[in-house]
Amino acid sequence: MVMHEDLSTEELHRLVRAYAKCWLAHDGCWFLAVEEERGLEEAIRQDERAWARFAPLEALAEALCFRTSSPMGGFARGSSGSSRHKPDQ
Numbered sequence: 672m673v674m675h676e677d678l679s680t681e682e683l684h685r686l687v688r689a690y691a692k693c694w695l696a697h698d699g700c701w702f703l704a705v706e707e708e709r710g711l712e713e714a715i716r717q718d719e720r721a722w723a724r725f726a727p728l729e730a731l732a733e734a735l736c737f738r739t740s741s742p743m744g745g746f747a748r749g750s751s752g753s754s755r756h757k758p759d760q
Contacts, residue, residue, distance in 0.1 A: 678686065701721075706714035 702714050705717050
């Protein structure tokens with residue numbers, strides 16, 4: 672098992688991008704599952720509720736990670752999280 676401490680900077684960057692893509696894929700799968708089960712309107716409503724809960728936690732994690740004084744970390748935010756950390760398309 673490879674430990675994160677043993678990875679080069681480039682390998683760590685690739686790993687972060689892979690994690691970001693997996694996170695985005697999971698979010699999409701979650702939304703589609705709710706849409707299939709409950710319909711589009713309910714999926715949107717639940718998505719908005721989930722992001723309302725998650726966004727402050729994500730902002731705090733970013734602030735702690737980058738040691739910023741602002742809980743928002745100084746990043747522009749949208750309904751889907753930090754724009755700075757979106758995976759490469």
